[in-house]
Every structure is written in structure tokens, then in C-alpha cells.
Amino acid sequence: MSDLRRSMLFVPGFRPGMLQNSSIYGADSIIFDLEDSVAVTEKDAARVLVRNILQELDFSGIEMVVRINPVTDSPFGEEDVAEIAGVRPDAFMLPKADEEGIRVLADMLDEIEQKEGFEQESIKIFALVESTSAVLNLCSIAKASTRLAGIMLGAEDLTAELGIKRTLQGNELLYARSHLAMVCKSAGIDAIDTPFGDVEDREGLEYDASQAKSLGLTGKAAIHPRQVGTINRLFSPSPEEVIYAGKVVAAVREAEKEGKGVLALDGKMVDAPVAARAEKVLKQAKLAGIEV
Amino acid sequence: MRNVLGRELPERIAGYGEVRPFAGAFAHAGEINRKAVKVKGDWSSPNKVLNSLGEALEKCGLKDGMTVSFHHHLRNGDYVLNMVLDEIARQGIKDIKVAASSIFPIHQPLVRHMENGVVTGLYAGYISGPVGEAVSQGVLKNPVVMQTHGGRARAIESGELHIDVAFIAAPTCDEYGNMNGLEGPSACGVLTYPAADAEYADKVIAVTDNLVLYPACPIEITQEQVDYVVEVDSIGDSAGIVSGTTRITSDPAGLKIAESAAQVIKASGLLMDGFSFQTGAGGTSLAVAAYVKEMMKEKNIQGSFAAGGITEYMVEMLEEGFFRTLFDGQCFDLKAVESLRKNKNHQRMSMSMYGNPCNKGAVVNKLDVMILGATEVDLDFNVNVTTNSNGLLMGGSGGHSDTAAGATLAVVVTKLIRKRFPIVVDSVTTVTTPGETVDVLVTERGIAVNPLRQDVLEKVKKAGLPVKTIEELKEIAEKLTGVPEKVEFKDKVVAVIEYRDGTVIDVVRQL
Numbered sequence: 001m002s003d004l005r006r007s008m009l010f011v012p013g014f015r016p017g018m019l020q021n022s023s024i025y026g027a028d029s030i031i032f033d034l035e036d037s038v039a040v041t042e043k044d045a046a047r048v049l050v051r052n053i054l055q056e057l058d059f060s061g062i063e064m065v066v067r068i069n070p071v072t073d074s075p076f077g078e079e080d081v082a083e084i085a086g087v088r089p090d091a092f093m094l095p096k097a098d099e100e101g102i103r104v105l106a107d108m109l110d111e112i113e114q115k116e117g118f119e120q121e122s123i124k125i126f127a128l129v130e131s132t133s134a135v136l137n138l139c140s141i142a143k144a145s146t147r148l149a150g151i152m153l154g155a156e157d158l159t160a161e162l163g164i165k166r167t168l169q170g171n172e173l174l175y176a177r178s179h180l181a182m183v184c185k186s187a188g189i190d191a192i193d194t195p196f197g198d199v200e201d202r203e204g205l206e207y208d209a210s211q212a213k214s215l216g217l218t219g220k221a222a223i224h225p226r227q228v229g230t231i232n233r234l235f236s237p238s239p240e241e242v243i244y245a246g247k248v249v250a251a252v253r254e255a256e257k258e259g260k261g262v263l264a265l266d267g268k269m270v271d272a273p274v275a276a277r278a279e280k281v282l283k284q285a286k287l288a289g290i291e292v
Numbered sequence: 293m294r295n296v297l298g299r300e301l302p303e304r305i306a307g308y309g310e311v312r313p314f315a316g317a318f319a320h321a322g323e324i325n326r327k328a329v330k331v332k333g334d335w336s337s338p339n340k341v342l343n344s345l346g347e348a349l350e351k352c353g354l355k356d357g358m359t360v361s362f363h364h365h366l367r368n369g370d371y372v373l374n375m376v377l378d379e380i381a382r383q384g385i386k387d388i389k390v391a392a393s394s395i396f397p398i399h400q401p402l403v404r405h406m407e408n409g410v411v412t413g414l415y416a417g418y419i420s421g422p423v424g425e426a427v428s429q430g431v432l433k434n435p436v437v438m439q440t441h442g443g444r445a446r447a448i449e450s451g452e453l454h455i456d457v458a459f460i461a462a463p464t465c466d467e468y469g470n471m472n473g474l475e476g477p478s479a480c481g482v483l484t485y486p487a488a489d490a491e492y493a494d495k496v497i498a499v500t501d502n503l504v505l506y507p508a509c510p511i512e513i514t515q516e517q518v519d520y521v522v523e524v525d526s527i528g529d530s531a532g533i534v535s536g537t538t539r540i541t542s543d544p545a546g547l548k549i550a551e552s553a554a555q556v557i558k559a560s561g562l563l564m565d566g567f568s569f570q571t572g573a574g575g576t577s578l579a580v581a582a583y584v585k586e587m588m589k590e591k592n593i594q595g596s597f598a599a600g601g602i603t604e605y606m607v608e609m610l611e612e613g614f615f616r617t618l619f620d621g622q623c624f625d626l627k628a629v630e631s632l633r634k635n636k637n638h639q640r641m642s643m644s645m646y647g648n649p650c651n652k653g654a655v656v657n658k659l660d661v662m663i664l665g666a667t668e669v670d671l672d673f674n675v676n677v678t679t680n681s682n683g684l685l686m687g688g689s690g691g692h693s694d695t696a697a698g699a700t701l702a703v704v705v706t707k708l709i710r711k712r713f714p715i716v717v718d719s720v721t722t723v724t725t726p727g728e729t730v731d732v733l734v735t736e737r738g739i740a741v742n743p744l745r746q747d748v749l750e751k752v753k754k755a756g757l758p759v760k761t762i763e764e765l766k767e768i769a770e771k772l773t774g775v776p777e778k779v780e781f782k783d784k785v786v787a788v789i790e791y792r793d794g795t796v797i798d799v800v801r802q803l
Contacts (some may be wrong), residue, residue, distance in 0.1 A: 021544075180625070223545065225544035225548070289756075
């Protein structure tokens with residue numbers, strides 16, 4: 001598992017073939033879903049299937065997340081955690097997240113980790129925010145638990161609540177995305193964009209993901225393996241960015257050696273924020289397997 | 293005895309004869325003598341049309357022990373093979389050898405003729421359905437001889453496979469025997485499989501449901517080779533003639549394999565102007581074509597030809613200028629038939645021209661890249677497309693071995709696990725195509741390059757593709773599936789697998 005979360009691929013928790021093959025598409029994170037994609041009558045079977053697959057198969061190098069059912073107003077969420085925490089997924093994703101839900105889940109995990117002898121806070125939490133109140137409370141949600149590794153936007157429920165349609169342009173998500181990017185950046189966690197629904201529309205996905213990236217989101221959910229490649233490419237540093245960052249870092253090192261405080265590259269001043277950004281681009285590129 | 297691949301073979305097989313063991317893919321390529329055909333001129337009538345199949349059998353002097361041949365352009369819609377064998381049975385003729393270019397599920401009535409001794413021998417390039425099951429159960433008296441498309445043409449040309457009477461299903465035919473496959477209710481496109489049959493059989497009978505005025509136009513199989521014409525109500529079911537497998541897969545694992553295969557092709561350096569390419573009609577194989585097309589567009593490349601069974605997708609690539617020409621051995625859908633009718637760059641090739649190792653140059657020799665399927669691949673890269681993992685006869689080479697031997701880069705695409713079976717195994721159940729002619733294996737869980745192709749290995753690695761050894765792929769598969777138990781066979785040989793040069797690469801035994 002790396003720290004890179006460009007793409008997070010949802011896989012329905014009751015489909016053995018899809019669960020088994022989920023590791024082959026290059027997603028940075030895989031989310032086995034026990035919530036919306038699993039019918040109420042199949043919840044128990046899916047839970048056992050997901051537990052066994054996590055236990056038996058080798059997913060090394062990939063972050064394994066399980067989206068559970070809500071823990072506060074559903075009878076299933078608590079049972080999901082009880083069944084699966086023992087096989088130590090990298091994280092749980094909490095749908096319809098609010099502060100209370102995150103605290104409840106974190107307390108459950110505290111207890112299980114202690115009982116099982118796992119390292120404390122080794123199981124992370126992702127919050128899926130899907131309501132207007134959650135978007136407005138993002139600052140509190142981001143601070144609800146130190147287990148929180150990132151927050152994902154769930155735009156379908158959000159736009160339904162607002163009574164508006166999702167569009168290809170995505171103006172209706174401008175505020176939620178921008179706010180999410182700011183809050184997550186300030187909390188030092190990842191901001192993951194909502195999935196793009198039309199798996200056949202590759203251009204639409206390209207546009208939608210570019211919009212999210214341009215607002216500062218760090219990754220995007222995928223609901224079909226075919227979306228993973230595009231998302232990974234868009235959320236990786238571009239070849240131009242990598243080349244420029246390489247030049248900046250080399251120039252900074254050179255300046256340090258010569259004891260110069262300020263330097264210019266191609267006629268532009270390189271100051272501390274520019275240098276820091278270049279270092280980050282190179283680190284991300286390395287994680288993404290791009291030659292630096 | 294064992295052949296060069298270590299497969300255990302009898303020295304002599306009852307009903308087949310002496311076994312010439314496979315000695316390497318290129319050990320026997322070379323000289324043959326083409327058979328001389330005895331032709332008896334007949335000026336008695338300007339019209340070759342007979343009243344019935346029964347009359348045709350009598351005129352040809354068909355008798356016990358003879359060999360009759362059929363083509364499979366009508367695929368799973370073919371009525372002609374069943375019709376002719378029923379008539380043979382009705383006349384009380386026995387011990388017939390059937391030399392069909394392939395056998396489909398529609399040929400189920402053949403099983404009955406095998407059981408009652410009307411048919412005692414069978415030659416085919418591919419067998420699917422009930423006939424394969426019956427053969428595996430030992431129903432046929434003599435072993436089936438499985439040939440490659442090119443190997444069948446070679447065997448007929450050399451006289452190794454002597455055809456007494458060839459029955460050619462003709463979607464269009466005139467009264468003097470000129471045929472084409474382009475028109476009529478059972479239009480199937482090219483008539484390439486029966487080209488050698490028409491030329492070398494002692495007697496040739498056209499069976500048609502679209503008798504037209506002389507001369508038919510265009511003409512693919514010509515009058516000087518044809519003895520008689522029989523008109524019947526219908527030669528086939530058009531719904532079965534068109535293949536059902538010509539859509540690009542939407543299965544994400546299949547698409548992942550196809551994308552990786554296309555990246556291997558790109559890495560090989562063969563993707564340049566003049567590029568030549570063949571792929572199967574299965575969903576994953578077609579998806580490789582789609583990815584290759586994107587790369588050709590990106591690099592502004594025009595290929596020289598695409599070959600093989602032609603589908604709508606390949607027709608579109610021709611029409612959009614991605615290839616200068618098509619070499620068509622079989623039309624898989626009506627779009628291909630239509631293209632053949634109107635586009636001069638859509639060309640025919642006989643099976644000898646396509647894949648015969650003993651002629652003056654086959655099309656497969658000019659292939660840059662061939663995309664192949666597999667039901668099993670072993671650690672030596674030998675491929676099985678003849679039997680399934682339960683040992684049942686359900687396929688055959690067709691052009692598999694011919695194209696693998698000819699192409700510069702032969703790429704096998706397959707899922708690593710299918711129906712809970714690992715596809716990479718220690719040793720394949722049946723060898724169809726020898727590993728020395730297979731260059732790369734592409735699966736959803738990694739790519740393995742044949743160690744004989746260090747040049748390809750270097751290029752694929754340099755391109756950053758996920759290369760594994762074939763042993764590693766086997767280990768990954770077995771981690772998920774466990775190691776399946778070996779299939780238990782009886783002693784009786786039910787099929788002899790001939791390599792394209794006529795040597796025996798393997799045998800299939802009774803289940």
C-alpha cells in the first residue's frame with residue numbers, strides 16, 4: 001500500500017468474480033461495498049464473502065477499504081465492522097458520515113484493535129459526505145477522528161437533496177468540491193471526488209476528473225474498472241510538471257551548494273512554496289511509477 | 293515413442309497407420325509432390341444439373357470405404373453435410389470417411405452415422421459440439437485426424453488425403469457448376485475452404501439453393517472443376533451462418549488483457565507503416581484490434597493487410613484506411629460479405645495460400661502480429677485449443693498453428709483462470725501448437741515472454757510492462773484455484789493431432 005489515492009475503485013461486495021479480479025486494474029485503493037450495491041437480503045452473505053476474500057487473497061500494494069453500512073441508524077453497520085475488522089482491512093468507509101457516526105466507528109475500532117492486539121489506529125476511516133449538513137460541517141467532520149485518512153464527496157445524494165440535476169459541466173458541485181479541497185488540505189487528509197456515473201462516456205469522465213483536480217481534489221472514486229486508467233493519469237503529475245519539478249529541485253540544490261538564498265529558473269523566481277511544490281510533485285510521480 | 297515435445301505416441305495407430313512424429317515446427321517445411329488428378333471430360337450434356345443427391349451419388353459411383361469432403365463456410369447453419377450423409381445412409385453405403393474442414397453442433401446427426409458404421413473416419417480442422425463429445429467417448433471406429441487449415445490444403449494437394457467426392461455447398465451456382473458465396477439466401481462470402489477439394493477431388497458436386505442462369509457472376513469456384521450440380525430447397529440456416537462472437541468484449545478483465553496485448557505489440561516495434569495483423573473473432577481478440585487501431589491513429593500508420601476470418605470491425609478498419617487490404621479466408625458476418633462484394637481491396641485467399649507450409653509462400657509468412665486464443669498454455673509455451681481441461685475434444689487448430697508458425701510475433705491472449713481452472717499448467721492436456729512458435733502470453737495478471745524470444749523480452753521490459761515468468765503466472769493461478777487433478781484417459785486413441793506438416797504432434801485418448 002502506498003500513500004497514493006488517485007483512484008478508489010468500488011466493487012460490489014456480493015460478486016465473487018469481480019472481487020477476485022479487482023486487483024488487476026491498477027486502482028490505488030479498492031472499496032469492497034456492503035452498502036448501496038448489496039440488497040438487504042444479501043447483507044450477511046456479502047459480509048462473509050468480503051471477509052473471506054480479504055483473508056485469502058493477496059492484495060499487497062493496494063489499499064483495501066470496506067464501505068460498511070451506516071453505524072448509527074442502520075442495524076447492519078455494526079455487524080459489518082464486527083465481522084470484518086478482525087481480518088484487518090486498511091480502512092472502513094462510512095457512508096452518510098457525520099461527526100457522531102465517525103466517533104462511534106472510531107470507538108468500535110479502538111476496542112477491536114485492543115482486543116485483537118492490533119497496532120492502535122492501524123485501521124483508518126474514510127468519510128463519505130452526502131448531505132448538505134455534512135458539507136457545511138466538513139471542518140468538524142475532518143477533525144472527528146485522528147483515524148480519518150480522507151473524505152469522499154457523494155454527489156448523487158447531495159444533488160438529490162438540493163433538488164438539482166447533476167450536469168456534465170458540474171457547476172452544481174463547485175462549492176462542495178472547493179470546500180472539500182480546502183478543508184482536507186488544511187486537515188492534511190485526502191479529498192476524493194465523487195464518481196462519474198456514465199461508464200461509457202470517456203470524454204465526460206476526462207472532463208469531470210480534470211475539473212475536480214483543478215479545484216484541488218487529490219483523487220476520484222471509480223465505479224467501473226475502465227475508469228481507473230483515466231483517473232490515474234489525470235491525478236498523476238503530467239510529464240511537463242515532472243520535468244519542471246525536476247529542474248526546480250536541481251536548481252534549488254545547486255543554489256544551496258553555492259550558498260545563494262534566492263534563485264531564478266528560466267527567468268522566474270523560485271521561492272520556498274515553489275520549491276516545496278516541486279518536491280511534492282516528484283514524490284507523487286515516484287509513487288505513481290513515473291520515471292523521475 | 294516420444295516426439296520432440298516428449299509426447300508419448302504409438303508407432304502405429306489402428307485406422308490411421310504409421311505415425312510420423314513431430315520433429316520441430318520447421319523440420320519438415322519444404323518439398324512435396326503435388327498429386328496429379330485424373331480428369332474425364334464429359335461433353336454429353338451442356339447442363340450438369342441432376343435431379344437429386346441420390347442420383348449424384350450414383351453417377352459418382354460412391355461406394356463403401358470412400359472419402360467425401362465438405363467445407364464449413366456455412367458454419368453452424370450448414371445443412372449440406374447432414375443431407376448428404378443421410379442420403380449415403382439411405383443407399384446403404386458404409387465405412388465412409390468424412391473430410392470436413394470443420395464440424396459444428398448442427399452436425400449432431402453425424403453421431404448416429406458414426407454409431408451405425410456409415411461413417412468410420414473423420415478429418416477436421418475444428419470440432420465443436422456433440423460430435424466432439426461422441427469422438428471423445430470412442431464412438432467413431434477410427435481416430436479423427438485433426439488438421440490445421442494449411443495442413444489440410446497440403447494433405448489434399450500432396451494426395452495424402454485423397455477425396456473421392458467433394459460436396460460443395462454453393463450459395464449461388466449456375467447449371468454448369470460456376471459458384472460464388474456472395475448471393476442467395478445462404479450467402480456466406482468467400483468460398484476458400486473448398487478450393488483444394490474442388491481442384492483435387494476425383495468428383496466434385498455443387499449443392500445449391502440458388503441456381504442461376506449461366507454464367508454466374510462473379511465466379512469463385514469454376515466450371516472446369518465441377519462434375520454435377522444438385523439443387524435443393526435450402527443449403528443452410530442464415531442465422532447459424534453468421535458467427536455470434538463478433539462483438540468487442542465489455543468484460544473489464546478481457547479489455548485489460550486486450551490493452552496489454554496492444555501495448556506488447558507497440559513495444560515490439562512492429563507497429564509501423566506496412567504493419568500486418570490477424571486476430572480472432574472472439575470478444576477479447578477483437579478488443580485488441582480496437583486498441584491497435586487507436587495506436588495506429590495516434591501514430592498515423594497505415595497497415596498493409598489484415599487477414600483471417602473477417603468481421604465487421606476489420607471491414608471498418610479497411611474502409612477507414614487503417615489497412616490497404618484484407619485477406620479473407622472466411623466471412624464472419626454480413627458486413628464482411630457486403631464488403632467483399634463491393635470493395636476490390638477486400639481480397640480472397642485459399643487455405644493453401646493462407647497457411648500451407650509446403651507451397652511457394654503462404655500469407656501467414658507475411659504476418660507481423662497474430663493474436664491467438666488458448667484453453668491451456670504450458671511452461672514450454674505449448675498451447676492447447678483442441679481439448680478442454682476435462683480432456684474433451686471441443687476445438688482444434690484451424691489456423692492457430694499455421695499463423696503461430698508464420699507470424700513474426702505470435703501473442704496468446706487468455707484469462708489466467710477460466711471456470712475455476714488455471715490456464716497455465718505444467719503440461720497441456722493436448723498440444724495443438726508448439727511452444728517454439730508462441731512468443732508472448734498475455735493474461736489479466738501479467739505478461740510472460742517465451743525465453744526463446746529474448747529480443748521481445750527486452751523490448752517489453754523496457755516499455756515498463758508487467759512481465760512475469762510463465763512459472764510465476766502458473767503460481768499466481770494455482771494460488772487462486774489450487775492444482776487440478778490430472779484427467780484420466782483410457783488407452784484408445786480417438787484423435788490424431790497432425791501438425792501443419794503432417795507429422796503427429798499429439799494424440800487424444802478416449803475419456
